[in-house]
Amino acid sequence: MRIGMIGAGHIGATLAAHLTDAGHEVAIANSRGPGTLEDLVEAIEGSIRAVTAEEAADFGDVVVVSIPYGRYLELPAAALRGKVVIDTCNYYPQRDGADPELDDDSTTSSEKIQEYTRARVVKAFNAIYWYNLRDRARPKGAPDRLAIPVSGDDDEAKRTVGDLIDRIGFDVVDAGNLARGGRKHQPGSRVYTAELSADETHSLLDAA
Template identity: 50%
Template sequence: MAVIGFIGSGNIGQALARQAIASGHDVVMSNSRGPHTLTRLIDALGPSARAAIPEQAGAAGDLVVVAIPFRNVLQIPVQPLAGKIVIDANNYFAPRDGQVPAIDNADTAASEILAAHLTARVVKAFNAIMAAHIIEHARPPGTPHRRAIPIAGDDDQAKRAVTEFIDQIGFDVVDAGPLVDGRSIDPMDAWGPVLDADALRAAMASRTQR
């Protein structure tokens, strides 16, 4: 059992928290508005969940999920997440987040900006799936044609830990490569496609050859 910290408790964070609890983990939920706004969510999640401020959620998590709009990532507290494994579930969307020329010009990827800010071991994941599908499409390990989740990251140990977590909550994993290649799954044709591991590898290979 691990503790999964959440910075962001919107639809994606809530869906991942439900699956994490179902897999035997504890969760610490946070948002920008304070723990008092999470009472109803914590009651729904049950005794394996508690609310906290982002600093506390980051410090408590063996694994930390960031699921907030990209425009807010530089507000995430740095010290509690330094060196930790962080799942980056967000997408850069210029009309919402404002233009970031370095991303627009392909000089960097959104997750690289987050990783540099946090000095954490960031793995891109869950940015290419609808929140409802995190629950609806989850299947036990070994299920034929189980849906696959693409990930990207620079730290092999972090990717192994995230892969294990993703497997526990109901999905196979396809490694898209280093963190900069996370932009190739931004957001995988909004938000999908629904593919098993073999089909997802083929689809991603086709994208890189265009």
């Protein structure tokens, strides 16, 4: 599969390594230009190249967005329209600036990204520490395999993202749609950054 990646921080770079290792073609971008990603591309074995954000969005069958939430209006919305987009972002007011709609809980950050891009957004990888994402991948059925909660409004998109998650070494737990489910694994929730199995994650999400 062709994976576009917009954002090359800890989560983005770690996912790029996992996805190339799983045999996917990756085109990765950051806000500073392809030339600043040469060391990252050299360090990751597999089919990966540095591009612009617009090129990453055009390239990907699936596009990972891993940027500070406060910069989501910089995303190439036209190129993302209709695509499966994995949203790893979290809203942190102290970093992103106040967003009244998020502060009063009238919507979620993923819903706002979906509305802006008109993409098929699936929220995932936002509730795991990057070093656990790097170090805790396990084969299917391993007793210490961690779970990744996901939410989204498009069931087909969630299945696509779930397959990617499974292939890189994590279990998938469906939290529901972006509105109700997304709130269950955003910052401040009981599963946020918790190191949990699929059964444990299910139990906490069901209780939320």
